[in-house]
Amino acid sequence: MTIPAIDSLTDRVVLLTGVTGDIGATYLSAFTRAGAHVVATDLPNAEDAGQRLVADATAAGPGRAVFVGCDITDGEGVQRAVDTATKEFGGLHSVVNNAAIYRTLGGKRPLVELTEADWDLVLRVNVIGTWQVIKAAAPVLAASGQGRIVNIASVVSRNGAPGFAHYVASKAAVEGLTRSAARELGVSGTTVNSVSPGLVDDGATRELNTDEYLAMAARARAIPRAMVPEDLVGAVLWLSGPASGFVTGQTLVVDGGGVFV
Numbered sequence: 001m002t003i004p005a006i007d008s009l010t011d012r013v014v015l016l017t018g019v020t021g022d023i024g025a026t027y028l029s030a031f032t033r034a035g036a037h038v039v040a041t042d043l044p045n046a047e048d049a050g051q052r053l054v055a056d057a058t059a060a061g062p063g064r065a066v067f068v069g070c071d072i073t074d075g076e077g078v079q080r081a082v083d084t085a086t087k088e089f090g091g092l093h094s095v096v097n098n099a100a101i102y103r104t105l106g107g108k109r110p111l112v113e114l115t116e117a118d119w120d121l122v123l124r125v126n127v128i129g130t131w132q133v134i135k136a137a138a139p140v141l142a143a144s145g146q147g148r149i150v151n152i153a154s155v156v157s158r159n160g161a162p163g164f165a166h167y168v169a170s171k172a173a174v175e176g177l178t179r180s181a182a183r184e185l186g187v188s189g190t191t192v193n194s195v196s197p198g199l200v201d202d203g204a205t206r207e208l209n210t211d212e213y214l215a216m217a218a219r220a221r222a223i224p225r226a227m228v229p230e231d232l233v234g235a236v237l238w239l240s241g242p243a244s245g246f247v248t249g250q251t252l253v254v255d256g257g258g259v260f261v
């Protein structure tokens with residue numbers, strides 16, 4: 001067996017969802033810098049921002065990126081994004097399920113104030129949407145013989161987080177979906193893992209939390225500083241690449257040692 005080069009993402013094709021958030025945009029530029037080609041997706045109403053991001057990422061190279069507007073809860077739209085990978089780049093090796101309802105949670109609310117509609121939306125996007133992407137991508141990933149799926153969960157499902165019961169439950173479900181998908185898709189060489197970020201100091205988090213809460217989260221870490229999107233890049237790119245091919249069904253916590261699992 002050839003020893004894989006751990007930094008070799010050259011010419012891998014990646015489907016990345018939620019690209020216009022601060023974290024998704026960081027993954028996009030990390031992938032194209034590493035030589036991967038990216039089908040970058042977000043909601044259709046994020047088309048302008050998405051097109052700007054893929055133009056910048058392609059200009060920086062060496063990888064190329066294209067934008068496809070699609071809602072991950074819409075199976076046909078998701079299929080269009082997967083088909084774009086084949087048409088533009090000849091196939092698909094990796095999927096990063098990063099899209100979620102997070103910034104748009106609209107603030108913290110006690111669970112007794114949440115409505116069924118709140119739960120429906122968050123579970124539909126964060127869990128069913130993630131499943132839709134896995135479902136559409138699985139056959140093309142299998143054809144590559146070295147498929148990788150990285151689902152973005154969150155450490156909140158370990159500690160809980162007041163004010164976000166539906167979001168926390170959705171991220172716990174993502175971990176369960178990861179394990180089941182790993183069991184089903186491993187036979188075709190596809191690995192499925194979760195990356196579980198701690199509280200990232202990005203635009204979305206700042207809309208939802210106070211400075212004091214962010215400072216408290218930073219102090220609770222073994223590495224006591226603010227977490228930034230760039231802190232996630234190593235874990236996500238490694239799990240998307242050839243070197244992690246015998247790691248599957250796992251959740252990798254990236255939070256500077258806030259929780260140990």
Ligand SMILES: NC(=O)c1ccc[n+]([C@@H]2O[C@H](COP(=O)([O-])OP(=O)(O)OC[C@H]3O[C@@H](n4cnc5c(N)ncnc54)[C@H](O)[C@@H]3O)[C@@H](O)[C@H]2O)c1
Pocket residue numbers: 017018019020021022023024041042043046070071072073097098099100101102103104125129152153154155196197198199200201202204205
């Ligand atoms: N920021 C944090 O502290 C933090 C911590 C742990 C986990 N996460 C996770 O990391 C990921 C990125 O977080 P972020 O801070 O950039 O959040 P964000 O809310 O800014 O970005 C989420 C992206 O998903 C997109 N999206 C939402 N609904 C969609 C749908 N139905 N179809 C397609 N796209 C949709 C949004 O348009 C947005 O671009 C999310 O999965 C989030 O849950 C974030």
